[in-house]
Amino acid sequence: MxxxxxxxxxARRLQRHGLHTPAAGAAPDAVRVADVVSTMCGAHAQVASAAELSVGLRVPGATRALVRRALWTDRTLVKTRGPRGTVHLLAAADLPMWVGALTALPAPSWERSVVLLTPQQTEQVLAAIADAVAEADLTTAELTEEIVARTGPWAGDLVMEAFQDRWPRWVAAMTDATRRGVICFGPNRGRVTTYTSPTRWLPDFAPMPGRAALAALVRSYLYAYGPATPAQFARWLAVPPAWGKWLFDSLDLTEVTVEGTTAWVAADDSDFPDDxxxxxxxxxxxxxxxxxxxPRERLFPGAAATRALAGGQAGNYPVLLVDGVVAGVWHQRRSGRSIRVTVEPLRPLDAARQRALAQEVDRVGEILEGRASLTVGTVSVGPHA
Incomplete structure (x- = not known):
């Protein structure tokens, strides 16, 4: 073994994520952006500017304008729900794999406990959505009108709990619609979200068969994040650990040990750098x-686990990464073109790393198309929800 x-x-993860040494090469374009997003297995896009920065950091010379062009003009990226049901930018070419895999996952327990649509009504709603968004970008209100016109008033009944409001009944099918590739996000109309059809990105779109899609997804995940355990993969997808173990057991994977801990990589992908x-x-x-x-304790060692995780959950704080591990948190505040970056290191930075930090702040400004300034001090902003 x-x-x-x-x-x-x-070192391998940093290299594969484009976070090690910036790669030289041709000028950045929408294809290269999509390749990077594919390798990452998607860029989390709950915060749009964070997704743009996340991708831009991995593509030398890229700016948020290039990421937006890849998404809305060249359509090499698509905005939809990916792992854990959260909003992601995915490579459009990977959408058949993602849809095939997501539809093959076990349904979360909360979905099984809330039944607002019969199976027949769900299929009616999905057909109505597909027809309505085939060549249009529609807001939720516009989509409601189109669905009710195609199905009946029952689809518009305000019966679905939504914070301090109620949504129409058809919204209960939105998760299925996204998972099956019936719908994805369209460009915002001002501050209002729109929805459209993935076939506008891939005219011949068809989901990959479930088992093949799951195998491809595991391989992609292990390429970017391996070695990993079934439990870690299951956590990444928000599925039961036992199901993750069953899936790993069904595939041709190679077992390795990382300082005494067993984990897996794809069978033909067991080379690691000595750097x-x-x-x-x-x-x-x-x-x-x-x-x-x-494991989180390796990535967030010592004080980083307390300062940069929110109840053990990663991602709620922007983080300072030094030599592959979290070494601080940071925050940016924008006013016009001015971007004030505050970085809170958890250990002193030597002169070389201070220079590298200043360069990284400049790069953040370039990606976000602004003028960035650096303050080293306490970050007072709490975690993102």
Whole structure:
């Protein structure tokens, strides 16, 4: 069995995420952006600016404008719900795999406990959604009108609990609609969300068969985040650990040990560098590296576990990454083109790392198309919900 050090694992993950040494090469374009997002297994997009920064950090020379162009003009990216049911930017070419895999996952317990639509009504709503968004970007209100017109008044009944309000009955099918690839996000109309069809990105879109899609997803995950255990993969997808173990057992994977702990990689992907992890990065909210890499105690050592995790959950704080581990938190505040970046290191930074931090702050400004300034001090902002 291959025996690995944590340094080897960390160095490989940094390289594959484009967070080690910025790669030289051709000018950035929408295809390269999509390749990076594919390798990451998606960029969390609950906070749009964080997704743009997360991708831009991995593509030398990229700006948020390029990420937006890839999403809305070149359509090499698609905005939809990915792992854990959260909003992600995914590579459009990967959408058949994602839809095939997500529809093959076990349904969360909360979905099984809330029944607002019969199976027949769900299929009616899904057909109505597909027809309505085939060539249109529709707001929720507009989509409600179109669905009710195609199904009946029952679809618009305000019966679904929504914070301090109620949503129409058809919204209970939204999770299925996203998971099956019937719907994805369209460009915002001002501050209002719109929805549209993934076939506008992939005209011949068809989901990959479930088992093949799951195998491809595991391979992609292990390429970016391996070695990993079934439990870590299950946590990343928000599925039962026992199901994750069953899936790993059904695939051709290679067992390795990382400083005495057993984990897995894809069968033909067991090469690791001998380099030590190096470099300094400012990762935004919900960055894929911080969320997807395990074990947490290695990535968030010592004081980082207390300062940079929220109840054990990664992603709620932007983090300072030094040599592959979390070494602080940071925050940005924007006013026009001015971006004030405050960084709170958890240990002193030597002169070389102070210079690297200043360069990274400049890069944050370039990506977000603003003028960034640095303050080293306490971050007073709490975790993102």
């Amino acid at each position: 291959t025996e690995l050090s944590w340094d080897q694992v960390s 030590r992890p190096s470099g300094l990065r400012l990762l935004p909210y919900f960055d894929a590296y911080a969320v997807g890499c395990h």
